[in-house]
Each structure stands twice: as C-alpha cells, then as structure tokens.
Amino acid sequence: MQAPPDENTEHAPAGAPSRAGAAVACRDVSVRFGDFRALDGVSGTFPPGKVHVIVGQNGAGKTTFARVLAGLVEPSGGTVRVGEHLLTGGNVAESRRQGVELVHQHFALPADFTVAQALELFNDESRPFGGFSKARLHRRARTLLERGGADVAADAVIGRLPIETMQAVEIARALASGPRVLILDEPTAVLPPPAMRGLFGRLRELAAAGLCVIVVLHKLDEVFAVADTVTALRAGRLVLEPTPIADLSPAELSRAIIGDAPVKEVPSVAEPAPDAPAVLSTARLTARSGSHDAAATDVSLEIRAGEIVGVAGVEGNGQRSLVEALVGMSPLRGGTVSLGGADVSNASVRRRRDHGLRVIPFERNVEGVSLSSALWENHAAPRRAGDGPLLNPRALRERCREALDRWRVAYRSETQPAGNLSGGNVQKTVLAREITGDVRLLIAAHPTRGLDIAAAGDVRAALVDAAASGAAVLVVSADLEEMFEVCHRVLVMFAGRVVAEFDRPFDLDRVGGAMVRGEGA
Numbered sequence: 001m002q003a004p005p006d007e008n009t010e011h012a013p014a015g016a017p018s019r020a021g022a023a024v025a026c027r028d029v030s031v032r033f034g035d036f037r038a039l040d041g042v043s044g045t046f047p048p049g050k051v052h053v054i055v056g057q058n059g060a061g062k063t064t065f066a067r068v069l070a071g072l073v074e075p076s077g078g079t080v081r082v083g084e085h086l087l088t089g090g091n092v093a094e095s096r097r098q099g100v101e102l103v104h105q106h107f108a109l110p111a112d113f114t115v116a117q118a119l120e121l122f123n124d125e126s127r128p129f130g131g132f133s134k135a136r137l138h139r140r141a142r143t144l145l146e147r148g149g150a151d152v153a154a155d156a157v158i159g160r161l162p163i164e165t166m167q168a169v170e171i172a173r174a175l176a177s178g179p180r181v182l183i184l185d186e187p188t189a190v191l192p193p194p195a196m197r198g199l200f201g202r203l204r205e206l207a208a209a210g211l212c213v214i215v216v217l218h219k220l221d222e223v224f225a226v227a228d229t230v231t232a233l234r235a236g237r238l239v240l241e242p243t244p245i246a247d248l249s250p251a252e253l254s255r256a257i258i259g260d261a262p263v264k265e266v267p268s269v270a271e272p273a274p275d276a277p278a279v280l281s282t283a284r285l286t287a288r289s290g291s292h293d294a295a296a297t298d299v300s301l302e303i304r305a306g307e308i309v310g311v312a313g314v315e316g317n318g319q320r321s322l323v324e325a326l327v328g329m330s331p332l333r334g335g336t337v338s339l340g341g342a343d344v345s346n347a348s349v350r351r352r353r354d355h356g357l358r359v360i361p362f363e364r365n366v367e368g369v370s371l372s373s374a375l376w377e378n379h380a381a382p383r384r385a386g387d388g389p390l391l392n393p394r395a396l397r398e399r400c401r402e403a404l405d406r407w408r409v410a411y412r413s414e415t416q417p418a419g420n421l422s423g424g425n426v427q428k429t430v431l432a433r434e435i436t437g438d439v440r441l442l443i444a445a446h447p448t449r450g451l452d453i454a455a456a457g458d459v460r461a462a463l464v465d466a467a468a469s470g471a472a473v474l475v476v477s478a479d480l481e482e483m484f485e486v487c488h489r490v491l492v493m494f495a496g497r498v499v500a501e502f503d504r505p506f507d508l509d510r511v512g513g514a515m516v517r518g519e520g521a
C-alpha cells in the first residue's frame, strides 16, 4: 500500500488523497460490554465526498461506533464494509489498511516529542538501514504538516502547542497515509470558535477531495455549519438514519438527539444582594505559568455571594494558571487569596475545600476523577465538612446513586469504574460531586465541554441555581455565548493579566476584541 521508501518519495498526498474515498456501510452492528449493549443493531451507509455528522446524548454510543470503524472495538454482531472490503472487525491494522483513520477525543501524540518525532511514530514506511536522518524527518514532517494544513514548526514540542495546533498535527498525522475515511470524535470540544471555523473549512475541503468524513458533534449550530448528513444514536440504537441536513430543522434534530428528555430552562440571572459579602478575593495574585499557559499576573478580583463571574480569553492566556492558584494546586509567587474572609494564600486544597471551595477542573480525566476507581469511591473521595470519622460505605453508595441519578448520568452500577463511562458522563460525575448544596465558591472550567444539549442545559441551570443559593461562581469557558447567558460580569485575560471587564448586556465584538487585542476598548 505504501510507496517504497526513497529520499524523494513521501506518503500519499494528504490534502488530496491519492486513493479515492470509500463508502462505509454498516449492517446491524452491535457491541456488548459484558451484558450491556453499547450499540444495538446499527445500520447506515456513509458515501464518500461528504461530511457525515453523528449526534446523540452522552453515552449514546458515538465513540463506540467510531472505534468499531477504526478496528479498536470488536462488534459482537453485524458487518462493516469499507468500499468493497468487509472488515473482520476489531483489527486496527486492517481498518488502517482499508484507509480508515480516527482522530481521538483525547489526543494521542506524546507531549514531550517534537512534531517531527511524533509524526514519525505513525510512519508505516519501512526505514532505510540505520533509520532516518533528522533532516529527513523534518522534511517529511513539513510535507505532512503542509498537506494537513497545520501551521507549525517541525521542531516544536507537542505539549507546548496551543490546543488547536495540537489538533491540526493530529489531523496531519491521520492524513499522512492518504486515508479514504477520516473519523473525528468530538473535535470541537476543545476548540475556540475561530479555530472551529478553520477546522470545518478543512473538513469540507477533504470531503470535496473525495474523502468520507465522519464527525461526532454535540452542538446544533456546529452540526448545521458542517454536515451534509446527520445520523443520531440514542442508547445504542439508531434513531435517525443518515439524513441530509437540508431535510432537518433544529427542533427535529434536537428531538432526535434527546427524545423526550426535558431540557431545563436556564433561570434568569438574579442580581446579587447589594450587601452580599465577598466570597473570593485576590490581591495582586501572581502565579506560576503552566506548560502551555501564561502565568496569571497581578490579578486582583472579587466575587460576591450570588455572583457569577466569567473569565474569557484565548486559551493559554493565564486562565489555567489562575485557576490552579485559586484552588491551591500550585503555590503563589506573589499576592494573596482569601476565601470567605479567611486568608488561604498558603492553604492546601483540602483546607480550601473546607471553606466551601468546589472545582470542576480543566482535565476531568486527570484532575477530576480516578478512572480506575469505582464511581462511589470517586464520589466519596473528597470528604465533606460534617462527615464523621467513620464513613458507612452503604450510605456513601447511596449518596453517590442519588447524585448520579439527579444528574442523569448513564451508568449501570455505582461500583463500576469511572473509566467505563462515556466522556460526557465522566464530566457529569464530577459535576454531581462538586455542584452540591454546601458549595460557597464554585470554580468551573469548561463546565459543559463534551456534554450533550440536555446536560449542558442542566449545568447552566445549576450554575445559576448555585449563585441564587448564595454561592460565588467563577466560570472559565471558551464559549462566550454560554458565558453571556449565565454571568453577571466577564473578565478578559490576556498574557496572564486581566485586561478588561464587561457587565451585562455583553457585546460579543467588544469582548472578542479584548481577547484578541489584549485591551478593553
């Protein structure tokens, strides 16, 4: 399938694949995990030259479906054809040979490799004796990056790249072998809006060049922006076969995704009481910089009980560094933090939690949960004020079940490991644990990322409810419209500093301008 290795021969041209795209045809595909059916008799044909979007609630089976096509999950029944070829199933090498490439929800390139090294990891060409020279690796990487539309140097380190560039490198990696079918699992979950428009443009170009592009998405406006056809799954079953987007209204699509599940109205945001006390205040807080984030510098802010304050900014401008300093995950380099009037500048995370701090972290799979631990253990992990010295496991399990049910988490038993849940449901378990009655300060980083429309509505309503019950809330989000819906004020961070502050009614252009220019004109 590959050209013979030669100094002047590279892989199939990625932007214009040498192989024609192929249709993917599934018949009655089922997947079981134990006695649970993650997919149940799914059929559909996805012709080449189009962008096919797969939608469905958290846990509907979208990722499982993508993984079946990529050979990462073996179906328990049914067939998948790529072009004329019938896949044997559960064989990654075979799927790749047939030209199926998957860009995962969580990026797979090693963070401490350079771009050229990372791309080389997935190079199927046989190496000349003695391997490749660095110059040749870089030359090959540059070709792949150019063809994949990724604007980045071959010697840049993966872990230091902005998220959209990391994704562009992942796509360049997937395109390197000249695939016929390109699958992207929730590619927009991590992207700021301008990068999303670039991604959609790229996907449309690839479809126009003949590829069969299959994309998992959640947000309706994104679906309408990029799809040729839409397919909906619900609880593992096909509820909308591949249907031209032109034949669907937003209401029909929303019904296909969530069925009769109620979408909570976000309550209107009430003004905090005039004499509401400050819950969080910082004075000239200066933090450490993260691996790809500016250090929060000289940040002085105050959030009162009942107030929701948003932190906007292009990713990497200090938001993460600020949150880590507020939570106590990284020590301050200067300034102070106080919580409910108590100075917690040097306090541990645990002590800050005792003051009523709750956190929805940036990386839910790393900082939010232990994927190998049972759901009830994750739920019980942070002890609460009022928990006695001896905790009764049965009571803890019940507390966990109640919280998960309230958040409509799709789980089978509170004893299952968190790692068995779908991505959106992992996020919901963190929300179920952190957004509780005893919260005084809630710090929520991208709280609706990866959530379906019903769950995202639940979260927005819960943020507003938490404030209405007297909590102070800090929201970091790339989704300005979401922030405008729930926040009283929005701060903009640029190069680590708060450079602008806006009140309701918000003006998208002014906030967006401050994010890009670093000044609040």
Ligand SMILES: Nc1ncnc2c1ncn2[C@@H]1O[C@H](COP(=O)(O)OP(=O)(O)OP(=O)(O)O)[C@@H](O)[C@H]1O
Binding pocket: 033, 036, 038, 056, 057, 058, 059, 060, 061, 062, 063, 064, 065, 410, 420, 421, 422, 423, 424, 425, 450, 452
């Ligand atoms: N390895 C596994 N073991 C057991 N159950 C699993 C496993 N992988 C997935 N599941 C279950 O299969 C169901 C479908 O999961 P999947 O990840 O495909 O959902 P999804 O539609 O992609 O959801 P999300 O929008 O939250 O990413 C979920 O209920 C999940 O808990």
